[in-house]
Amino acid sequence: MRVSVEPDLASFRTVARGLLALGEPPERVLFEEARARQGSLLAVGAPVTELAPARGPAPAVPRDFLGLAEQVACHRDSGRWALLYRVLWRLTHGERQLLEVDSDVDVHRLRMMERAVRRDAHKMTAFVRFRRVERDGVEHFIAWHRPDHLIVRHVAPFFVRRFPSMRWSILTPDACVHWDLERLSFGDGVSRSEAPEGDALETLWGTYYASIFNPARLNVRAMRAELPKKHWPTLPEARLIPELVRRAPTRTSAMVAPVREVSAATAWLPERRELPALAEAARACQACPLHERATQAVFGEGPVGAALMLVGEQPGDWEDREGRPFVGPAGQLLDEVLGRAGLKRSELYVTNAVKHFGWTPGEGGKRRLHQSPGRAEVLACRGWLEAEVAAVRPRMILALGATAAQAFLGPGFRIHLSRGQVFETPWADGWMATFHPSALLRMPDPRKRAEARIHFEADLRSAAEWLRRLPRAP
Amino acid sequence: MDVRQKLQILADAAKYDASCASSGGKREPAPPEGLGSVERSGICHSYTPDGRCVSLLKVLLTNFCVYDCQYCVNRISSDTPRARFTPEEVVGLTLDFYRRNYIEGLFLSSGVLKGPDYTMEQMVQVARLLREEHAFHGYIHLKAVPGASPELIAQAGRYADRLSANIELPTEADLKRLAPEKSLAVTGRTMGEIHARLEQAKAERAQSPKAPRFAPAGQSTQMIVGATPSPDAAILDTAHRLYTRFGLKRVYYSAYSPIPRSDVRLPAKSPPLVREHRLYQADWLLRFYGFRVGELAPPEQPDLPLDVDPKLAWALRRRDMFPVDLNRAPRELLLRVPGLGVRTVDRVVRIRRWHAVTLADLVRLKVPLRRARPFIVTADWRPTLLLDTERLVERVRPASQLSLFEASASAHSGEL
Ligand code: SF4
Numbered sequence: 001m002r003v004s005v006e007p008d009l010a011s012f013r014t015v016a017r018g019l020l021a022l023g024e025p026p027e028r029v030l031f032e033e034a035r036a037r038q039g040s041l042l043a044v045g046a047p048v049t050e051l052a053p054a055r056g057p058a059p060a061v062p063r064d065f066l067g068l069a070e071q072v073a074c075h076r077d078s079g080r081w082a083l084l085y086r087v088l089w090r091l092t093h094g095e096r097q098l099l100e101v102d103s104d105v106d107v108h109r110l111r112m113m114e115r116a117v118r119r120d121a122h123k124m125t126a127f128v129r130f131r132r133v134e135r136d137g138v139e140h141f142i143a144w145h146r147p148d149h150l151i152v153r154h155v156a157p158f159f160v161r162r163f164p165s166m167r168w169s170i171l172t173p174d175a176c177v178h179w180d181l182e183r184l185s186f187g188d189g190v191s192r193s194e195a196p197e198g199d200a201l202e203t204l205w206g207t208y209y210a211s212i213f214n215p216a217r218l219n220v221r222a223m224r225a226e227l228p229k230k231h232w233p234t235l236p237e238a239r240l241i242p243e244l245v246r247r248a249p250t251r252t253s254a255m256v257a258p259v260r261e262v263s264a265a266t267a268w269l270p271e272r273r274e275l276p277a278l279a280e281a282a283r284a285c286q287a288c289p290l291h292e293r294a295t296q297a298v299f300g301e302g303p304v305g306a307a308l309m310l311v312g313e314q315p316g317d318w319e320d321r322e323g324r325p326f327v328g329p330a331g332q333l334l335d336e337v338l339g340r341a342g343l344k345r346s347e348l349y350v351t352n353a354v355k356h357f358g359w360t361p362g363e364g365g366k367r368r369l370h371q372s373p374g375r376a377e378v379l380a381c382r383g384w385l386e387a388e389v390a391a392v393r394p395r396m397i398l399a400l401g402a403t404a405a406q407a408f409l410g411p412g413f414r415i416h417l418s419r420g421q422v423f424e425t426p427w428a429d430g431w432m433a434t435f436h437p438s439a440l441l442r443m444p445d446p447r448k449r450a451e452a453r454i455h456f457e458a459d460l461r462s463a464a465e466w467l468r469r470l471p472r473a474p
Numbered sequence: 475m476d477v478r479q480k481l482q483i484l485a486d487a488a489k490y491d492a493s494c495a496s497s498g499g500k501r502e503p504a505p506p507e508g509l510g511s512v513e514r515s516g517i518c519h520s521y522t523p524d525g526r527c528v529s530l531l532k533v534l535l536t537n538f539c540v541y542d543c544q545y546c547v548n549r550i551s552s553d554t555p556r557a558r559f560t561p562e563e564v565v566g567l568t569l570d571f572y573r574r575n576y577i578e579g580l581f582l583s584s585g586v587l588k589g590p591d592y593t594m595e596q597m598v599q600v601a602r603l604l605r606e607e608h609a610f611h612g613y614i615h616l617k618a619v620p621g622a623s624p625e626l627i628a629q630a631g632r633y634a635d636r637l638s639a640n641i642e643l644p645t646e647a648d649l650k651r652l653a654p655e656k657s658l659a660v661t662g663r664t665m666g667e668i669h670a671r672l673e674q675a676k677a678e679r680a681q682s683p684k685a686p687r688f689a690p691a692g693q694s695t696q697m698i699v700g701a702t703p704s705p706d707a708a709i710l711d712t713a714h715r716l717y718t719r720f721g722l723k724r725v726y727y728s729a730y731s732p733i734p735r736s737d738v739r740l741p742a743k744s745p746p747l748v749r750e751h752r753l754y755q756a757d758w759l760l761r762f763y764g765f766r767v768g769e770l771a772p773p774e775q776p777d778l779p780l781d782v783d784p785k786l787a788w789a790l791r792r793r794d795m796f797p798v799d800l801n802r803a804p805r806e807l808l809l810r811v812p813g814l815g816v817r818t819v820d821r822v823v824r825i826r827r828w829h830a831v832t833l834a835d836l837v838r839l840k841v842p843l844r845r846a847r848p849f850i851v852t853a854d855w856r857p858t859l860l861l862d863t864e865r866l867v868e869r870v871r872p873a874s875q876l877s878l879f880e881a882s883a884s885a886h887s888g889e890l
Pocket residue numbers: 265282285286287288289290291297354355356377380381382384
């Protein structure tokens with residue numbers, strides 16, 4: 001049997017009551033939704049249902065169900081009516097306690113829908129931004145918002161409670177709601193262009209937003225989870241986010257600047273700071289114990305003035321023997337991905353945060369096992385890295401892996417929170433951190449590995465894109 | 475100096491304060507000519523790139539301060555730019571921002587001008603203007619300046635939804651070192667004052683619903699973490715004492731963030747965010763899960779581990795308590811299983827009345843099985859052997875070393 005429902009709870013209730021009275025089991029009913037128009041629910045004369053409403057008392061259902069149904073009715077999924085009816089059927093056919101079993105498949109789906117609607121409604125109460133306009137000397141506050149679900153009617157009373165003394169309108173693509181100090185009225189949805197463009201107060205609000213943010217606690221992922229990008233276009237403060245994020249590391253390092261420790265390698269730096277002289281001098285460096293076991297120092301490679309500088313962690317077994325950075329398996333992977341991002345290795349400057357290979361003997365003493373440098377070695381070696389940056393003067397630095405990133409920004413920097421973001425730092429206008437290629441080779445979980453690989457490629461591409469968009473150096 | 479410049483300075487000076495939420499309490503909706511409401515759950519109107527929410531206009535009335543707390547940018551010996559709002563300016567900003575739905579209300583704090591009473595008076599004045607002149611029914615959180623007179627505290631509580639006197643550091647010795655003008659005794663007295671009035675108002679309202687309100691969202695405090703070497707056990711001890719003695723609603727922990735040109739005794743490094751997060755988790759366990767401080771941070775291990783959450787750490791130490799049968803164990807025991815939050819436990823208790831709980835049920839309840847499995851028995855699962863410590867830790871540790879991002883999500887829900 002096909003039945004048609006208007007997209008509101010009252011209509012569903014009438015229909016469902018009729019179906020229950022006829023004893024129609026859910027698998028024999030096909031729900032069709034009348035055109036979803038949230039604004040005109042009260043339109044008179046629309047056929048509510050093909051069924052004659054049942055007479056007699058309504059079937060008793062738990063009070064919970066009504067609350068749940070009210071939320072779910074706002075969900076955009078057209079399958080919600082069939083699901084509600086199935087649960088209603090089960091409740092009235094021997095499973096009165098069904099709603100207590102949150103892990104039941106049907107109940108679980110209903111609860112998920114309920115949660116989605118609740119969340120969307122909550123976001124609407126939070127993310128509506130009114131703009132003040134004057135019409136014939138009268139003040140109006142108008143907002144444009146884009147909810148996921150059909151919640152305008154559901155949320156409107158909140159705004160009445162909160163703003164009783166303001167004339168306001170909230171416009172959405174599905175429906176509009178207006179408050180004239182006495183009554184709510186609803187209308188059809190409109191496009192964004194119907195809403196006013198700005199409000200004189202937005203600059204002041206932006207000032208507040210930028211000032212209350214503490215750059216020492218940068219956590220872009222957490223922000224994105226709570227402030228989904230789809231809402232950014234209607235939030236005036238969101239325009240400031242990219243700039244705040246970009247400048248956060250510089251601001252933080254200014255906050256801690258007075259006690260930047262001195263790097264031990266500084267004592268080994270030569271008078272002349274051209275790259276060949278630096279490379280030569282680094283061979284003699286004994287600023288930390290790493291030089292004792294390594295074959296040779298592995299200095300950076302590439303032309304002066306390279307636009308992009310890559311910084312890895314530390315030379316490995318292969319690099320230690322050949323004396324050149326990134327020649328082992330990780331280097332091959334790097335070359336491959338660089339190629340796909342349209343970057344030529346020969347045009348880059350490639351180096352490591354630490355210049356000597358660090359290792360421990362493996363079982364039987366045959367193999368040399370890579371041992372990541374500690375904070376002390378990274379700090380000791382930073383003198384070389386900074387000299388390289390000063391000599392090459394790259395437009396952008398790409399830090400590969402946490403060790404490299406922390407060599408610049410201190411141990412508080414977290415790759416997984418800030419990967420792929422372009423920051424502005426004292427060392428280069430563009431600074432980005434991503435995974436280390438050897439981390440990609442080492443991850444045991446194949447799904448994680450594939451995921452990380454995709455991120456890695458995307459980061460390299462976006463670094464290349466950033467460089468392409470750069471105005472040519474004078 | 476115009477309002478925008480003042481706002482820049484006085485919001486910047488407030489950015490170190492962790493307490494931002496507007497949750498708790500309820501206020502009658504505004505009359506037709508008024509503005510504002512306080513609904514049961516607070517609303518975060520925006521988020522900054524540090525992942526923290528913006529729900530209130532959080533500013534200082536002024537950042538001039540006669541005290542010299544070393545961890546604070548506003549201390550008298552700091553050369554930070556200074557500004558001072560007039561009460562009318564703060565009122566104007568609050569109303570203008572509120573009308574555009576940018577904020578949920580006002581959170582007003584201040585440097586200490588002249589003395590506690592003078593400062594408190596100014597703040598009360600702002601709240602009075604909002605409530606009485608503008609029929610503002612939105613949320614107001616006022617800082618209670620430790621040492622302010624009881625009459626001023628009484629007035630503040632009439633207008634505010636929440637009051638908070640900051641404890642700042644966990645021990646008297648810490649305070650002595652870094653905040654010579656402050657003491658736990660004075661702050662405690664102010665907290666006690668607030669507590670007594672809260673209790674009194676509650677009793678009066680039980681008699682008559684017309685009785686005047688006093689800070690219906692209760693009182694909270696803030697403690698700075700990582701500015702001194704005090705271990706987590708000391709911090710949790712202090713927090714626990716505050717909860718029980720003064721009926722606090724929340725203790726906020728704030729990882730010490732470096733401040734420009736700070737004292738050499740303070741660490742100049744990124745804020746210990748993971749530690750801060752572990753403290754929030756431990757705090758939840760104390761308040762809602764029936765744990766005691768000594769169980770979470772025992773004397774031989776006074777700092778919470780950073781790599782696993784405190785409940786898991788406890789379970790690994792107490793493997794004799796496990797596995798727990800989800801179909802039989804009492805609620806209190808279920809609450810101690812890693813991965814089962816309060817909400818999940820309540821659902822399990824309900825479900826098992828109707829059928830035996832299985833792993834599939836847990837999957838749909840979004841239980842992190844990787845963590846929970848070694849500790850539970852269900853209708854279709856029983857851990858075969860209790861693994862030795864090393865391997866067990868490996869198996870239950872979150873996959874990515876530690877994601878502060880997931881961490882901040884669970885800090886909100888508090889589910890562990
Ligand atoms: S690792 Fe760096 S600091 Fe240490 S000896 Fe080698 S070059 Fe010098």
